[in-house]
Amino acid sequence: STMEETDREAVATAVQRVAGMLQRPDQLDKVEQYRRREARKKASVEARLKAAIQSQLDGVRTGLSQLHNALNDVKDIQQSLIDVNKDWRQSINTIENLKDVKDAVVQHSQLAAAVENLKNIFSVPEIVRETHDLIERGELLQAHRKLMDLECSRDNLMYEQYRMDSKNTHDMNLIHTYFGDMQKLSEELAKQLWMVVQRSLVTVRRDPTLLVSVVRIIEREEKIDRRMLDRKKQTGFIPPGRPKKWKEKMFNILERTVSTRIEGTQADTRESDKMWLVRHLEIIRKYVLDDLLVAKTLLDQRFPPHYDIFNRLLNMYHQALATRMQELAAEDLEANEIVSLLTWVLNTYNSAEMMGNSELSPEVDVNSLDPLISQSVVDQLLSKYMSTLTSNIIGWLRKALETDKKDWIKETEPEADQDGYYQTTLPAIVFQMFEQNLQVAAQINEDLKTKVLLLCLQQMNSFLTRYKDEAQLYKEDHLKNRQYPQCYVQYMIAVINNCQTFKESIISLKRKYLKIEMEDTLSISHANMDATLDIIAKEGCSSLLDEVFMDLEPHLNELMTKKWLMGSNAVGTICVTVEDYFNDFAKIKKPYKKTMTLEAHRRVVVEYIRAIMLKRISFKNAEERKEGAERMIKEAEQFRFLFKKLAAGSGEDTEGLCDIIEAIAEVIKLTDPSLLYLEVSTLVSKYPDIRDDHIAALLTVRGDASRDMKQTIIETLDQGPSQPNPNYVPIFKEITVPTLTVPKLLK
Numbered sequence: 001s002t003m004e005e006t007d008r009e010a011v012a013t014a015v016q017r018v019a020g021m022l023q024r025p026d027q028l029d030k031v032e033q034y035r036r037r038e039a040r041k042k043a044s045v046e047a048r049l050k051a052a053i054q055s056q057l058d059g060v061r062t063g064l065s066q067l068h069n070a071l072n073d074v075k076d077i078q079q080s081l082i083d084v085n086k087d088w089r090q091s092i093n094t095i096e097n098l099k100d101v102k103d104a105v106v107q108h109s110q111l112a113a114a115v116e117n118l119k120n121i122f123s124v125p126e127i128v129r130e131t132h133d134l135i136e137r138g139e140l141l142q143a144h145r146k147l148m149d150l151e152c153s154r155d156n157l158m159y160e161q162y163r164m165d166s167k168n169t170h171d172m173n174l175i176h177t178y179f180g181d182m183q184k185l186s187e188e189l190a191k192q193l194w195m196v197v198q199r200s201l202v203t204v205r206r207d208p209t210l211l212v213s214v215v216r217i218i219e220r221e222e223k224i225d226r227r228m229l230d231r232k233k234q235t236g237f238i239p240p241g242r243p244k245k246w247k248e249k250m251f252n253i254l255e256r257t258v259s260t261r262i263e264g265t266q267a268d269t270r271e272s273d274k275m276w277l278v279r280h281l282e283i284i285r286k287y288v289l290d291d292l293l294v295a296k297t298l299l300d301q302r303f304p305p306h307y308d309i310f311n312r313l314l315n316m317y318h319q320a321l322a323t324r325m326q327e328l329a330a331e332d333l334e335a336n337e338i339v340s341l342l343t344w345v346l347n348t349y350n351s352a353e354m355m356g357n358s359e360l361s362p363e364v365d366v367n368s369l370d371p372l373i374s375q376s377v378v379d380q381l382l383s384k385y386m387s388t389l390t391s392n393i394i395g396w397l398r399k400a401l402e403t404d405k406k407d408w409i410k411e412t413e414p415e416a417d418q419d420g421y422y423q424t425t426l427p428a429i430v431f432q433m434f435e436q437n438l439q440v441a442a443q444i445n446e447d448l449k450t451k452v453l454l455l456c457l458q459q460m461n462s463f464l465t466r467y468k469d470e471a472q473l474y475k476e477d478h479l480k481n482r483q484y485p486q487c488y489v490q491y492m493i494a495v496i497n498n499c500q501t502f503k504e505s506i507i508s509l510k511r512k513y514l515k516i517e518m519e520d521t522l523s524i525s526h527a528n529m530d531a532t533l534d535i536i537a538k539e540g541c542s543s544l545l546d547e548v549f550m551d552l553e554p555h556l557n558e559l560m561t562k563k564w565l566m567g568s569n570a571v572g573t574i575c576v577t578v579e580d581y582f583n584d585f586a587k588i589k590k591p592y593k594k595t596m597t598l599e600a601h602r603r604v605v606v607e608y609i610r611a612i613m614l615k616r617i618s619f620k621n622a623e624e625r626k627e628g629a630e631r632m633i634k635e636a637e638q639f640r641f642l643f644k645k646l647a648a649g650s651g652e653d654t655e656g657l658c659d660i661i662e663a664i665a666e667v668i669k670l671t672d673p674s675l676l677y678l679e680v681s682t683l684v685s686k687y688p689d690i691r692d693d694h695i696a697a698l699l700t701v702r703g704d705a706s707r708d709m710k711q712t713i714i715e716t717l718d719q720g721p722s723q724p725n726p727n728y729v730p731i732f733k734e735i736t737v738p739t740l741t742v743p744k745l746l747k
Contacts (some may be wrong), residue, residue: 113160121157121178124150128181135188140210144217147185148224154179155228155239162237176240183241190246193217197250198257201291204298211302219304221246251312258316261287262324270334277328277337281344284324285354288317293359310363318369321349325372329381335388336440338381343443345372382448389437390455397463400429401470408474409485414494422494422587427501430460431509438513446515453513454522460506461525464532471495471536475543482550489547489581493588496540499533500589541588541596545603548581552607559611560701565628571635575642578604582646594647601643605657606734608635612664613694613737618703622671625702629669636661656725660687668702676705677713685723689730692717693737 021027021034127146134143157175161168196203196214203211225243232238265283268276295313303309325345333341350356350366357364404426407414414422434456441452471492478488485491506529510522549556555577558570578600585596619625636658643657663686667679680698684690692714699705699713 110160110164113156121153124153124179125181128185131185132188135185135192138192138210140189140192140217141213143185143189144220147182147189148220150179150182150185151224151239154182158239159235159237162235186241186244189217190249193246194249194253197253200254200299201294204294204302208298208302211299215303215307218246218250247307254313255316255320258313259320259323261291262317262320277333277340281340281348284321285344285348288321289354289357289360292317292364293357296360296363314364318372322370322372326377329373329377333381333384335385335392338385338388339440339444342378342381342385346378346444382444385448386451386455389452390459393433393437393456393459396433397430397459398466400426400433401463401466403429405470405474408491408495410491411486413487413490416587420587421497421589422490423497423501424491424494427498427505430463430502431505434460434509438509442513449513450515450518453509456509457506457522457525457529461529461532464502464529464536468532468536468539471540475539482547489544489584490587492540492544493584496537496544496592497587497589499537499540500591502533503530537592538595541592541599544581544585545596545599548578548600549603549607551577551581552604556607556611559608560614560616560628562617565617565624565631571638574604575638579642579646597643597647600646601639601657602729602731604639604643605660606731608639608661609664609731610735612701613697613735615697615700615738618700619668620703625668625704626671629665632665632668633662636665656727657731660731663687664698667698673704673709676702676709677716680713681717684717686725687728687730687732689732691732691737694732694735697737 022031127150131143131146131150134140134146154175158172161171161175165171193214196210200211221244225245228238228242262284265287266276266280267283268279270276273279292310292314295310299313300310325341328341348354349372350369352358355364355369356366404424407424414424417423437452437456438449441448474488474492474495478485482488506526510519510526514522552574555570555573558564558568561568564570582597582600585593588596617628619628639661640658663683667676667683670676670679676699680695684695695714695717696710699710705713
């Protein structure tokens with residue numbers, strides 16, 4: 001058995017331990033000691049064992065007693081359950097009869113609510129009156145507080161009714177009707193709020209608290225709207241008039257106010273004020289800038305941040321302006337109005353005078369603003385501007401020329417410039433008009449400025465052709481009656497001088513307004529204009545010289561006649577007349593005046609030689625020839641003196657012209673006929689354009705050469721060499737010699 005096994009094991013273990021203790025002889029002496037120690041150990045183990053068994057027994061005893069108690073409890077519970085079961089079975093019928101009580105409780109809670117509301121219900125008319133008075137007095141916050149109470153009573157009653165019987169519209173309508181005045185109150189209050197909102201930019205300066213009250217009321221209403229919408233999701237019920245959306249309405253009112261403000265700035269129409277658009281745009285600029293500054297500095301703080309009021313307003317103003325600008329662009333605008341509009345839209349709007357104002361930044365960034373009008377509309381306006389401007393310029397130029405022509409027939413001399421040169425106002429008027437239009441175009445952009453300059457010069461080109469034609473007509477009209485116009489010479493001088501002014505003005509206009517790289521596009525038209533101006537000036541000068549020579553005609557007719565030989569003063573008169581005209585010609589500008597003097601000198605000499613070639617006199621003898629020749633030399637000297645005086649300071653050498661008269665005089669003066677051939681051949685070698693008929697005429701005037709002698713001289717001359725002065729301008733080729741038959745026919 002287990003017990004025996006344990007005993008055996010114990011003995012074996014003991015033997016082993018004793019064997020271990022007694023391995024050496026000297027250990028035998030300690031046997032007694034060992035025995036005592038082992039006896040002590042054994043006693044201690046037994047004591048511990050006893051204690052353990054004792055506590056084990058105590059535990060078992062306690063456990064048994066508890067089990068016994070539990071058994072009794074279970075028996076009691078079992079009995080109770082049997083009793084409960086019996087009671088429940090008996091009372092099940094009673095519960096069935098409690099439904100009435102439950103209904104009564106629900107009704108009680110409704111009645112309690114009704115009683116609670118009765119106080120409110122009976123005082124509705126009173127509260128409505130008080131609220132109305134508060135609104136009248138402008139105490140909006142208190143009025144709104146009462147309105148909320150009223151709405152709360154009505155909404156709760158309606159909700160109770162809805163919960164009880166959502167189909168019963170009759171009772172719902174009854175409540176709705178009873179609270180009918182309250183709806184009007186809400187509208188009245190709203191009206192007051194919107195008035196404040198409309199004037200918010202003024203109110204915020206004068207009475208900021210009023211504006212804050214309005215914002216608080218709107219915020220309360222927004223909160224109620226949200227609550228009602230949440231309840232609708234859960235229960236399906238929402239009171240009439242909800243959601244009110246007052247915040248949205250407020251923004252709509254602001255938007256309308258902004259539009260009205262911008263539209264309302266047009267005080268005038270074109271009929272009442274030519275500057276209507278400039279004024280309109282300036283008022284808009286001022287209003288919008290002022291409003292936005294107030295909105296940024298004052299209004300922004302009176303609204304909750306989530307309203308983002310400044311940016312919303314900025315957007316409204318931008319939209320309203322875009323609408324207004326598009327309306328204006330669609331009107332039938334005049335050229336200057338198109339410029340005003342485009343300058344405002346493209347430049348002013350984003351400038352420091354408006355949206356670029358430093359006080360508006362950083363909230364307003366001009367670079368992120370959309371354009372007020374689209375590029376296509378801008379292009380349409382610009383092309384309309386160019387076509388209007390084209391017809392305007394044509395009209396202005398025509399009118400300027402008409403006005404100038406009226407001056408040409410005046411009986412007073414034209415104005416002189418600071419240097420004393422005659423002129424009319426035409427170049428100044430024309431270029432002032434060009435300048436104005438170029439400055440205006442420059443306000444918009446470079447591109448337009450260049451287009452306008454090209455247009456001006458293109459129109460100038462055709463204008464100058466008309467100017468040339470008009471000057472020609474002026475001359476022709478004058479020739480019909482030389483007494484008229486009285487100041488023909490002076491105005492023709494002014495026309496000539498204007499050509500120089502036009503030339504200078506074209507250059508300065510190009511220098512001022514044309515980019516270097518554009519020069520080439522204009523060089524051809526510029527050359528055309530210069531050429532036209534030169535023609536006008538040249539024709540003008542030549543018509544003035546015609547005037548001189550028409551006056552000289554009777555005196556030129558006296559030259560080389562019997563009367564002349566007897567001692568007429570024809571040349572003296574010629575010189576006085578020329579000098580007199582040249583007093584006026586002094587008012588011609590330099591380049592043209594120099595040409596005039598040369599040409600006059602040349603024509604006087606040509607006419608003098610023509611008089612010789614007309615063979616009006618034939619000298620009878622050496623005496624007459626000497627007298628005639630000396631007279632010719634003296635008169636050549638008079639001409640030389642006159643033209644030297646007229647050309648004073650111009651450095652022109654015109655000596656050579658009068659030398660021709662003297663050379664001819666030498667041929668006439670010659671006393672020895674055998675030297676005649678030599679003298680004539682010297683003349684021909686100097687002036688190789690002398691023809692045979694000239695020599696024949698000259699010998700006829702001498703009066704002593706036979707037909708054969710003339711023939712011989714002329715035939716021999718053909719072989720002679722010529723040695724003209726290199727500066728000599730042929731003069732004889734313009735002079736025709738009449739054949740014998742012509743005077744006969746004229747007689």
